[in-house]
Amino acid sequence: MSSKIIIISTTILLIVSFSTLFVIEAKNHDYDYKKIWSAAYFENPRDDSLDFAIENHEGIDAKYGYRIFSNDEKLAEGEIDVKAGARQKISPVLPGEKISGTRVMIEVKYNDENYKIYKDLK
DSSP: OHHHHHHHHHHHHHHHHHHHHHHHHHHHTOTTTTOOEEEEEESOTTSSOOOEEEEEESSSOEEEEEEEEETTEEEEEEEEEEOTTOEEEEOOOOOHHHHTTSEEEEEEEETTEEEEEEEEOO
């Protein structure tokens, strides 16, 4: 009788332990669980397009401002609303003669945070 109690209690303990670990790991793999962050990046860093994306993981809908520079000359600027947990793609249209053969910097601003991404164009 005592061996059956040990086997049953061990089985119950293992099930409870695995369930707890599963819940903890599921929370750790969620990008937004107890984390507040944003990201700005080029869609395809290897080509000559300036398509970039902004990801909002701030927990609330946010308004991001962006400015595009080429050799310290401001070429474009704008604002975009990004919903919480969403990704917004931006495809700026700029004159080719102003950006060819230069280094382009895109500055994205949210509240007091500045994100800068660079790309050398051919």
